[in-house]
Amino acid sequence: MTAPAVPQDLGATTVPVRDGWDPAVERRARASQSFWTAVVGVPAIFSVLRLGVEAGGELQTTLLLVANVGPVNLLAGFLTTAARLLSTGLVAVFALGAVLRVSVERMPPTVRRPLFVRWADLTPAWFVLASFLMAMVTWQLLYLPLLLPAFVAAFQLTPARLHEHLVLRALIVVMLLAGYGWLLAPTLVDAWQQRELLALVLFVTPPLLALAVTGPLPGAVIRPLASITEAAVLAMLVWAALPVITTPVLPLTVTTVESSPGVTEDVRGHVVTVDDVNMVLLQERGGVRYVPVDDVRAQVLCPSEEELPRHRLRVRDYHVEDSLLEGLGRRVRPVHRTDAACRTLH
Amino acid sequence: MNDTSARHRVRSVAATLAVALTLTLAAAAGCDNRREPSLPSVRDKLRESHIDGQPKIKIGVATTEPLMGELRNGAHAGFDVEIARYVASYLGYEGDQRIEWVSVTTEDRIPALQGGLVDLVVSSFSITEEREKLVSFAGPYFVTTQEVMVPTRLKDKIRTIEDLREPAYKVCTSGGSTTEAELAKHDVKALVVKEVGDCVKGIREGRYDAVSSDETILAGFLSLYPTEFEIVDMPFGTSELLGIGVPIGDPALRDLVAFALQKSYLAGRNGISSPWLTAYNRTLGPWLKAEKAQPQPLNVPDLVDFDDKAPTR
Numbered sequence: 061m062t063a064p065a066v067p068q069d070l071g072a073t074t075v076p077v078r079d080g081w082d083p084a085v086e087r088r089a090r091a092s093q094s095f096w097t098a099v100v101g102v103p104a105i106f107s108v109l110r111l112g113v114e115a116g117g118e119l120q121t122t123l124l125l126v127a128n129v130g131p132v133n134l135l136a137g138f139l140t141t142a143a144r145l146l147s148t149g150l151v152a153v154f155a156l157g158a159v160l161r162v163s164v165e166r167m168p169p170t171v172r173r174p175l176f177v178r179w180a181d182l183t184p185a186w187f188v189l190a191s192f193l194m195a196m197v198t199w200q201l202l203y204l205p206l207l208l209p210a211f212v213a214a215f216q217l218t219p220a221r222l223h224e225h226l227v228l229r230a231l232i233v234v235m236l237l238a239g240y241g242w243l244l245a246p247t248l249v250d251a252w253q254q255r256e257l258l259a260l261v262l263f264v265t266p267p268l269l270a271l272a273v274t275g276p277l278p279g280a281v282i283r284p285l286a287s288i289t290e291a292a293v294l295a296m297l298v299w300a301a302l303p304v305i306t307t308p309v310l311p312l313t314v315t316t317v318e319s320s321p322g323v324t325e326d327v328r329g330h331v332v333t334v335d336d337v338n339m340v341l342l343q344e345r346g347g348v349r350y351v352p353v354d355d356v357r358a359q360v361l362c363p364s365e366e367e368l369p370r371h372r373l374r375v376r377d378y379h380v381e382d383s384l385l386e387g388l389g390r391r392v393r394p395v396h397r398t399d400a401a402c403r404t405l406h
Numbered sequence: 407m408n409d410t411s412a413r414h415r416v417r418s419v420a421a422t423l424a425v426a427l428t429l430t431l432a433a434a435a436g437c438d439n440r441r442e443p444s445l446p447s448v449r450d451k452l453r454e455s456h457i458d459g460q461p462k463i464k465i466g467v468a469t470t471e472p473l474m475g476e477l478r479n480g481a482h483a484g485f486d487v488e489i490a491r492y493v494a495s496y497l498g499y500e501g502d503q504r505i506e507w508v509s510v511t512t513e514d515r516i517p518a519l520q521g522g523l524v525d526l527v528v529s530s531f532s533i534t535e536e537r538e539k540l541v542s543f544a545g546p547y548f549v550t551t552q553e554v555m556v557p558t559r560l561k562d563k564i565r566t567i568e569d570l571r572e573p574a575y576k577v578c579t580s581g582g583s584t585t586e587a588e589l590a591k592h593d594v595k596a597l598v599v600k601e602v603g604d605c606v607k608g609i610r611e612g613r614y615d616a617v618s619s620d621e622t623i624l625a626g627f628l629s630l631y632p633t634e635f636e637i638v639d640m641p642f643g644t645s646e647l648l649g650i651g652v653p654i655g656d657p658a659l660r661d662l663v664a665f666a667l668q669k670s671y672l673a674g675r676n677g678i679s680s681p682w683l684t685a686y687n688r689t690l691g692p693w694l695k696a697e698k699a700q701p702q703p704l705n706v707p708d709l710v711d712f713d714d715k716a717p718t719r
Contacts, residue, residue, distance in 0.1 A: 152432075159425060203435045209428045258438055262431060269431075272417075272424035281422050289429070296436060303440070324503070363712040370443045372710075379715040390717055398712045403452060403498025 091178040102297075103146070107138045110305050114330075116346045124340070124348060128333045129309060141307045144383070145300050147195035149293065154180050154188045155210040156289050162216060163276040174286035180214075188214060201387070202259060202371065202380040205266035209273040218274045233271065240267050247375045259373055259380065308364070314401040315341060316358040317351050324357060326401055331359075362402035448665065448711045452497070454658035457525050463499040465490045466510035466524035466651075470603040472626035473689050474530050482507050485622070488685030489547055490528040493650065496666035511600055512580045516540050519653050526663065527651035530620055532584045542656070544663035545649030547682065548622065549701045552585055552642040555624040556616045557609050561636045564616055570594045570640075578605035578614040585619050588642055594618075602627070610634065620646050625693040637695075647701070667703040674700050676718075 111129065115121035129137075139146075157180025164173055173181075180188075192214070195207055211217070223229045244263055251259045277285065310330035318324045329343040338350040373380045378387040457463055467487055468475035475484040481502075494505050508524045515531055518524045519541045533543045554577075556564045564570065570577050571594055579585045581598045589596045597614065599605055605617035606627045617624070624637050650667075652660040667682075674680035682700040690698075 159421075200439075203439075206428065206432055206435060209424070213425075258434060262435060265427065265431065269424045269428050272420040273428055275421045275425070276418060277422050277425065278415075278418040285425070292429070292433075299440075300436065365449065367712060368443050368447050368449070369710050369714045370438075370441065370445070372445070372714075374718075377717055382715055386715075390715065394717050400495045400498050400500035402712075403449075 088178070088182060091175075092182045095179050095182060099150075103135070103138055103142065106142065106301065106305060107134045110134075110138065110307070110309055113305050114309050115342070121342065121348055124332060125309070125342075128340075134309060137309045142304045143194060143198045144200075145297070145304055147191055147198055148300070149297055150188075150191035151195045151207065151210050151214070152289075152293050152296070154183065154191060155213040156285075156293075157181075158214045158216055159273070159275040159277065160282060160286055162274070163279075163282050166276055167279055167282070171282075174282070175290055176286065197385045198383045200381050200383055201375050201378055202262060202373070204384075205263055208266050209270040212270040213273050213275070216274050219271055237267055244375060247373055247380070250373055254372060256371060256373060259371060303366075307366075310342065312344070312362050312364050314360050314362055314399075315339070315351065315356055316401065317355050318357045319355055327351070328362070358401070360399040360401045363398060443710065445708065445710045448662065448709050451658045451662050451665075451707075451709060455662060456653070456656050457497065457659060460525075462504055462506045463494050463497060463526070464506045464508050464524045465494060466508045466515060466518050466527040466529060468511070468529040469509040470511075470601050471530060471623050472630050473693060474622055474626055475528075476626070483689075484626075485548075485685055485689040486528045486530060488689060489650070489682070490526065492670065492681040492685065493526065493528070493663055493666045496669070497662060512583050512602075513600070515651060519651050522653070525653070525659070529651075530623055531649055531651045532620070532646040533649040534584060537651075540654065542652045542654050542660040543649035544652055544660050545667060545703055546647035546701050547650065547667050547703070548648040548698070550620045550622045550646045550648060552588055552618060552640075552644070552646060553621045553624055554616050554618045554638050554640050555606075555628065555635050556638055558634055558636055560615055561638070565638060567592050567594065567640055567642070570616060570618075575615040576613070577616045577618060578608055579618050580605070583619065584644075584646060588644065589618055592642070606631075606635075620648075621694065622648075622690060625690060629693045661707040661709070664703050664706045665709050667700075668706040671700050671702055 111125045111134070112122050115125050153176050157174075157176035157178075160174050161177040161180060164171060164177055192207065192211055195210075196204070199207060219229055219233055222232045248260060248263060251257075251263065308330060310332065313329065313331055315327045315329070315331075316324050317327055327341055327343060327349065328345075329341040329349070332340040332342050332348070334340070334353065337353060339353055339356055341349045341351055343349055369379065369381050371380050378384075379390075382390065452458055467482060467484075467490060469477045469482070471484065471486075473484055475482070475486040477483075487507075491502075491505070494500070499505055508518065510518050510524065510527060510529055512529075515527045515529055516537065519527055527541075531537075531543070533546060537543070554564065554570065560575075564575060569575065570589075571592075573595075577589065577594055577596045578599060579589060579596045580602045581600060586596060586598060596618065599608070602617060602619045602623050605614055605619075608614040609617060610631070617627075621637065628635050628637060650663050652663060670680045670682045674683050680700065686698065686700075
């Protein structure tokens with residue numbers, strides 16, 4: 061523990077006297093540290109917080125969960141439910157960072173670079189690309205078009221980079237837009253008929269915004285935009301973190317228990333662990349129940365209420381609330397039947 | 407020079423607008439994602455219905471109509487029973503240990519629903535305007551016609567409705583049925599008994615000469631005595647739409663039952679084997695002259711369910 065600390069201390073004291081010391085380098089190192097701490101630390105803290113929420117705030121139940129849910133399971137469970145949120149945060153930072161960077165570069169060098177710009181500067185391109193890929197496969201199709209302006213902004217893909225001739229450039233843009241329109245036309249008609257105006261706007265406007273979103277922005281906008289978006293991204297993370305913290309770590313099941321001959325009871329809850337004697341169930345309404353293994357008659361996996369769809373739109377038979385991954389999954393196992401026992405409400 | 411700076415200005419204004427709009431859209435998307443679902447779901451309807459929380463569902467079925475609802479070796483069997491099992495399992499009551507079968511006769515069906523003895527009636531229950539004032543119907547799940555069954559010895563003598571009017575022939579039917587009203591409309595004097603089975607027994611004992619009822623019920627008795635009877639096709643005007651009876655005070659349950667039937671209808675239409683088709687092939691299918699398909703249920707509500715995201719093709 062102490063060994064690595066010593067050279068660090070030495071470095072801190074010797075650096076000012078060393079020739080060629082650059083405060084920018086140190087600042088970049090510190091920004092890099094804060095960035096990676098956030099990327100690794102936030103999921104770790106969330107995973108532990110979730111256990112407490114899952115246990116219904118009870119200390120003993122939390123300890124039971126801690127004892128039975130391995131760190132790997134916990135992290136994997138967290139990633140499956142939070143990948144969407146994580147990638148959203150990263151995409152927002154990189155897209156805003158790139159737009160602000162190109163705007164700041166036109167300002168006098170004395171202007172302090174906003175936080176997102178510094179983060180975007182330090183991040184290797186492969187990491188940015190990986191974040192976008194993760195967003196592409198985990199975002200719901202309905203919100204996926206928003207990734208287009210974000211991607212264009214993050215990699216500064218102005219229309220000018222498509223082709224040097226103006227006419228050819230326009231032609232390529234029109235063709236790309238036409239392809240997008242062809243892909244979504246049936247969905248747009250449906251959305252119009254169902255009066256889903258938000259869905260309509262979410263599908264139509266992002267590709268048009270992508271044409272102009274790269275910046276640079278006027279000097280007067282940079283400072284307020286940087287502060288507002290920093291606060292907004294933070295607020296979004298907190299706001300969106302709430303459902304992620306409350307999403308269960310363990311799968312929801314309904315277990316049919318026959319405690320005395322002929323009397324069966326359905327217990328809705330999460331299986332914490334099973335040993336030779338008992339099945340430990342964390343009930344959905346709260347409380348832990350130890351059910352003797354011999355009394356268990358049946359068990360089924362159930363969907364949770366949050367999985368109910370909000371929209372009735374499909375893009376080429378992919379439901380708009382599915383991500384590409386989920387949509388592909390449904391094609392691999394197309395028939396899904398909700399088991400009758402899952403309708404048990406109590 | 408001026409031209410370039412003007413273009414620059416337009417570009418930066420456009421960029422500002424685009425960034426602002428993108429952020430607004432992202433915020434709107436975030437809000438939409440956290441919104442409560444606006445469409446009613448199967449679960450919401452279950453919560454509204456009176457069966458919410460009941461350990462068992464009480465279903466009224468016939469026990470004396472072969473192929474439709476009968477007791478075979480102590481177990482309930484028949485097309486109506488199979489449909490009832492499917493609907494019950496859709497409502498969360500899977501398996502016979504979760505269903506309380508209540509035997510209802512033709513005339514008991516409405517009072518049983520009104521009196522709360524049963525939650526559903528699946529028993530060759532024809533949907534009529536008169537009955538819709540007293541109970542609710544989900545369906546139809548079957549379309550049948552009224553026919554007449556005669557013993558083989560009379561098959562050449564009774565061929566038309568006119569023949570039925572002859573006082574020499576004693577026509578029998580069950581009380582409280584649509585058939586009774588239809589016969590009266592055609593001036594056919596009918597002897598009314600409790601069950602169609604009593605008519606068939608009476609014919610075999612020589613007390614009656616013909617029995618009129620739904621084709622499905624008659625086919626059931628024909629399956630019991632294939633050599634003794636014959637079904638005569640007669641032009642009674644109306645077709646009978648069989649529906650599932652639900653207490654009139656529980657529209658949520660009616661909606662759920664209609665939705666369950668619609669699920670089966672859609673599965674059948676898409677060429678997948680549907681619960682309806684399985685029930686039909688196991689019971690009525692081999693005994694009816696014409697091939698039947700599940701009719702489209704009426705007044706089906708628009709509900710969302712967990713399997714809504716599944717691919718449609």
